[in-house]
Amino acid sequence: MGFFSKLKNAFKKTKDAIGNKIMAIASKGQLDDDFFDELEMILISADVGVAASEKIVEELRLQARKEKLRTQDQVKEALKNVIADILRKNPAPDTTYPLLVMVAGVNGVGKTTTIGKLANYYQEQGKSVLLVAGDTFRAAAADQLSEWAKRNNTKIVKNNEGSDPASVVFDGITSAKAKNIDVVIVDTAGRLHNKVRLMEELKKISRIVASNWPFCYQKLLVLDATTGQNALSQVEYFDEAIGVDGLVLTKLDGTAKGGVVVAIAEEYQKPVMFVGTGEGLEDIEAFDADSFADAII
Numbered sequence: 001m002g003f004f005s006k007l008k009n010a011f012k013k014t015k016d017a018i019g020n021k022i023m024a025i026a027s028k029g030q031l032d033d034d035f036f037d038e039l040e041m042i043l044i045s046a047d048v049g050v051a052a053s054e055k056i057v058e059e060l061r062l063q064a065r066k067e068k069l070r071t072q073d074q075v076k077e078a079l080k081n082v083i084a085d086i087l088r089k090n091p092a093p094d095t096t097y098p099l100l101v102m103v104a105g106v107n108g109v110g111k112t113t114t115i116g117k118l119a120n121y122y123q124e125q126g127k128s129v130l131l132v133a134g135d136t137f138r139a140a141a142a143d144q145l146s147e148w149a150k151r152n153n154t155k156i157v158k159n160n161e162g163s164d165p166a167s168v169v170f171d172g173i174t175s176a177k178a179k180n181i182d183v184v185i186v187d188t189a190g191r192l193h194n195k196v197r198l199m200e201e202l203k204k205i206s207r208i209v210a211s212n213w214p215f216c217y218q219k220l221l222v223l224d225a226t227t228g229q230n231a232l233s234q235v236e237y238f239d240e241a242i243g244v245d246g247l248v249l250t251k252l253d254g255t256a257k258g259g260v261v262v263a264i265a266e267e268y269q270k271p272v273m274f275v276g277t278g279e280g281l282e283d284i285e286a287f288d289a290d291s292f293a294d295a296i297i
């Protein structure tokens with residue numbers, strides 16, 4: 001399946017919730033107040049968020065007046081562009097190699113799976129990859145990462161359950177430097193006994209990286225798109241603790257809540273860098289505003 005059809009397929013439910021509904025009301029003809037009210041309601045109920053929905057409606061209203069939008073196709077194109085503009089607001093940071101990616105997020109959002117996919121993604125670009133099992137809270141976590149390492153044929157640095165994750169990360173960095181690895185990807189725990197401890201642990205890992213890795217360092221926060229608006233509060237929380245460079249939205253396949261990507265772009269100065277579209281090795285896409293807008297409208 002090609003890139004666009006794959007994306008379209010994954011976002012089918014979101015498109016049903018946004019694009020198809022909007023086209024149905026646009027087909028009635030008049031772009032009057034009723035149309036714009038209904039448009040706003042559709043957007044809000046599809047997790048686009050109040051702020052972004054209002055902005056989209058206002059912008060479309062302006063364009064409808066100025067450019068005399070009439071046909072369904074004109075409305076569709078205008079809407080895609082308005083949404084893509086919001087999604088473009090927060091550009092992704094520059095990526096240089098060697099690169100260390102720390103992957104954070106609450107339990108079950110898809111961190112370890114995302115790492116497995118990212119290993120494949122970078123290897124396909126000819127990069128050497130090393131995985132670091134920084135989730136030492138559960139033994140199963142390192143085993144799960146080992147499975148992904150096996151599937152990708154990549155090296156992994158891990159330690160015993162309950163060991164200090166910062167020391168595993170230190171070992172990983174030492175090994176990566178010795179072997180001239182291009183991309184180091186660090187898994188982290190999503191659940192400790194309490195949130196404060198989890199944040200302390202992430203801060204400690206981050207300090208170890210900052211003082212031992214003089215190269216490109218990106219902190220990615222993984223969010224589960226199926227949790228809709230609930231994903232938003234996590235951005236603030238993690239950003240305050242460790243400083244988030246970019247977001248990964250997972251489980252966009254099979255959810256109607258893909259509109260949350262627009263809400264996040266509007267409300268936070270954080271770029272969405274990747275989207276997860278399934279459980280398989282290849283089910284990840286580098287985020288692109290136009291393709292995304294095209295897939296949901």
Ligand SMILES: Nc1nc2c(ncn2[C@@H]2O[C@H](COP(=O)(O)OP(=O)(O)O)[C@@H](O)[C@H]2O)c(=O)[nH]1
Pocket residue numbers: 105106107108109110111112113114190250251252253254275276277278279283
């Ligand atoms: N459908 C779908 N499932 C996903 C995606 N990413 C992760 N998952 C599933 O979510 C569950 C939790 O993933 P895991 O990587 O263990 O989460 P972690 O606790 O954050 O490390 C697993 O069953 C994954 O297969 C995705 O993009 N789409």
Ligand SMILES: [Mg+2]
Pocket residue numbers: 111112113135141
């Ligand atoms: Mg995990």
